Amino acid sequence: VKGVMLPQFVILPLAVLLVWLALVQSIRPLHQLEERIRARKPDDLSPIDAQIVPMEVAPLVESVNDLLLRLTDSIATQKRFLADAAHQLKTPLAGLRMQAEIAQREGASAEDLKHYLRQISRASIRATHSVNQLLSLARAESNGSVMPRVVCDLAELTMSVVRDCVPRALEKHIDLGYEGTQPGTPSCTVLGNPTLLKEMVRNLVDNAINYTPSSLEKPGVITARVLTDPFGQTLVLQVEDSGPGVPEAERELIFQPFYRALGTEADGSGLGLPIVLEIAQQHQASVSLEETRPGQTPPGARFVVRFSALGANPA
Structure with missing residues (x-):
């Protein structure tokens, strides 16, 4: 052993x-x-x-x-966004300061003061609009995983936005209207956040108003639509205008923050369409752009957002 x-x-x-x-x-x-x-x-x-x-x-x-x-790319994007945001806010604020300094000069008449005050008012409106757009984009980006989702009537939301935007459209002699599926139709509902969806529609309509030339003699036309396919699988939101359209080379660029179409003098911060894209992605929807009247001048623009209808079977 x-x-x-x-x-x-x-x-x-x-x-x-x-x-x-x-x-x-x-x-x-x-x-x-x-x-x-x-x-x-x-x-x-x-x-x-x-x-x-x-x-x-x-x-x-x-x-x-x-x-x-992915974190590196995200941080780099945020840094570029902050730099662009600072630049966008710096311009109207500098205009405010310049107009205020001019108004304080001695010898300015009452008419001059009124002119400078109007300029200050316009600059403050642009700055406020830029800040609101920045907040909207931040809200859309941050609400992706936590936003409450309810059954939303897309036709009702769209018609509500159109009604709100009619006064601004009339100021520019633009014929703004809605056509398509009526509110209350079961097939025009999606699961989403109503606040963000209204923000998305509003930015599409605002963008069309900004870029559609119009006059009393030749009014522009903007039409918002909500359509469903015959099988009830897809819900489509369209906002089309009679404006100059978007060149093929710029159709992806316009969804980048602060990008504005070349040669345009329209008011805008360059944030409306990025907000649209962000909110659409949060709702698993796609955004595309096509010409309203291909081959004609002006060709117009039609923004199309495609949702999966509530109750549709995923592919």
Whole structure:
């Protein structure tokens, strides 16, 4: 018995020691990885070197690197957005200051003061509009995962926005109207946030009013529609105008924050369409742009937002 047990008492501690050494050696790369991550600066989002980790952990490191890459892109986008926002607000604020300084000069007549006050009022309206658009875009981006969803009648929301925008359209001699599915139709409902959906429709209508030339002799035309397909699978929102349209090369650019169509003098902050796209994406909808009258001058523009109708079976 002694001849059998004695070698086992010697071998067992050696085996435990060898296993422990093997474990220490195998997890050393993980300790090195931990030390490298701890030593990083808070703003260092560069990829982790996957060469120093065991093969079994490599997929995890690749997933973390993918997350870091997306975070880097997101932070860069936010920085550009903040820089553009500061620039957009700086222009009207500088105009306010300049007009105020001119109005304070000695010898200004009452008529001059009225003129400067009108300029100050216009600049303040532009600044307020830019701030409101920035807040709307921030609200749309932040509400993606937490927004309350209820059954929304898209036709009713659209008609409400059209009614609200009619006075502004009339000031520009624009014929603004609604046609299509009437409120209360079961097939024109979507699951979403009514506040954000109204904001989306309002920005589409405001954009059309801003960019549609119109006069008393030749009024512009803007039409909002809500349509359903015969099978009840898709709900379509359209806002079309009789304006100059959008060149093919700019149709993706106009959905970027602060981008404005080249050669335009229309009022706007360049945030309306990015808000539309963001809200549409939050509702799993798509946004497209097409010409109202292809081949004619002016070609017009038709923005189309496609939703999955409530109760539709996903493809």
